[in-house]
Each structure stands twice: as C-alpha cells, then as structure tokens.
Amino acid sequence: xxxxxxxxxxxxxxxxxxxxxxxxxxxxxxxxxxxxxxxxxxxxxxxxxxxxxxxxxxxxxxxxxxxxxxxxxxxxxxxxxxxxxxxxxxxxxxxxxxxxxxxxxxxxxxxxxxxxxxxxxxxxxxxxxxxxxxxxxxxxxxxxxxxxxxxxxxxxxxxxxxxxxxxxxxxxxxxxxxxxxxxxxxxxxxxxxxxxxxxxxxxxxxxxxxxxxxxxxxxxxxx
Ligand SMILES: N[C@@H](CCC(=O)N[C@@H](CS)C(=O)NCC(=O)O)C(=O)O
Numbered sequence: 283x284x285x286x287x288x289x290x291x292x293x294x295x296x297x298x299x300x301x302x303x304x305x306x307x308x309x310x311x312x313x314x315x316x317x318x319x320x321x322x323x324x325x326x327x328x329x330x331x332x333x334x335x336x337x338x339x340x341x342x343x344x345x346x347x348x349x350x351x352x353x354x355x356x357x358x359x360x361x362x363x364x365x366x367x368x369x370x371x372x373x374x375x376x377x378x379x380x381x382x383x384x385x386x387x388x389x390x391x392x393x394x395x396x397x398x399x400x401x402x403x404x405x406x407x408x409x410x411x412x413x414x415x416x417x418x419x420x421x422x423x424x425x426x427x428x429x430x431x432x433x434x435x436x437x438x439x440x441x442x443x444x445x446x447x448x449x450x451x452x453x454x455x456x457x458x459x460x461x462x463x464x465x466x467x468x469x470x471x472x473x474x475x476x477x478x479x480x481x482x483x484x485x486x487x488x489x490x491x492x493x494x495x496x497x498x499x500x501x502x503x504x505x
Contacts, residue, residue, distance in 0.1 A: 287312045288341040295487045297350045298338045306479035308361035358437035377438035422462040443470045
C-alpha cells in the first residue's frame, strides 16, 4: 500500500493550504516536511525533486507533483471530489479558479506596502461581496441543492468554505447579505472530516502573520 502523501512547503498557508484542505476533507492522513531556510529549498532543487524549481511539492503515489492546480486536480479526482462527468468537472474548475483568484489576493495582502494596504483590503472585501460570493449564492439558490455541483460535495465546495473563512478573518460579518452561503458554511463545516480539520491542533495553518511572512520569504530566498 502506498504511504502517506508528503507535503513540502513552509509551515504556513500560502499555496499549500488548499491542498491540506482537500486531503483532510478526503480523510487522507499526510506528512509535512517544512521548508524553513534557503538550504532546505536548495536541497530539494539539487536533488532534482522540483520540476520547475518551485514548491508546493507533494510526494504522492510515487510522483513528486508540483503546480498547485495539478496537485489539486489529482487529489480531487482520486478522492471522488471532482464531479461525475466532464461538464461537472468544468463547473468545478470554473468555481475553483474563481475562488482561487480571490484567495490569491488574500495571499499577497501581507506583502502589500503600508500605504496601499488599507485600499487593498477594501478591494478584497469588495471583490468577495460583489464578484465572487454572489455567484455562489445564486448557484445555490438556482438549483436549491446543498452543494455547488451535482448535489454532491466537491473540490468547489471545499475551496469555497476555505475562502469564506479566510475573508471572515478580515470581516466577520462578510456573509450577512448571503443567507444561503451562511447555511452552506454551517453545513460544510459540520462534515466530520472538515469539522476535525477546523479543530485546534489539526494541520490547518493559522492566518498569515504579516511580519513573519515577510521575514520567512526573505530568509528562504536570501533577499
Ligand atoms: N504556478 C506555481 C507557482 C509556485 C510558486 O510560485 N511557488 C513559490 C513559493 S509559493 C516558489 O517556489 N518560489 C520560488 C521560485 O519561484 O523560485 C504553483 O501554483 O504551484
């Protein structure tokens, strides 16, 4: 039997957090090898483990997978979180990519210069409430089902819950105008594997501390 997937990344959210969410939701145990200093990344590169010299990298099923999107697709397909046919998969992809665009804005927020930080935060809130969350509220309303695609939990739902919780860290009442998303959040947070992942002590990472994030990146890339 194949061993546990091994995740190579820093001990923070970044691009790996959604992979942690997927594995945890699928009930898959995983190991983590944290990249703490420049030499750790160099070693992976020198060993020829990083196809494009970048992380995230996940050792899974005998592969050393890179590219967040490819890793996510593989795990979603493997654990039946990727729809039942091509059309459902297409919808899941559209939702995941949309949500990722919002998450990327949040991921870069700690690195925003002080003088534009407030404006950037306002833009994140604005995009969440006027561009992304209305799409999901409408989807749930239109089909009246519990999950975004195919009446079954998928990668799109897991990704959306992660994004909702991220935006709530900035604005706790962000869902006030989205009743169906509030119910969705309650429902999905109570899926046993997700509930467990949301408990303290899980492999879920805390919000990015701004000073720490900048220092970590500087140390890792020697800049
Ligand atoms: N498209 C890649 C981008 C990966 C990426 O930019 N990784 C960063 C860390 S978050 C990295 O390894 N940077 C070092 C480099 O590019 O040399 C993905 O989605 O996985």
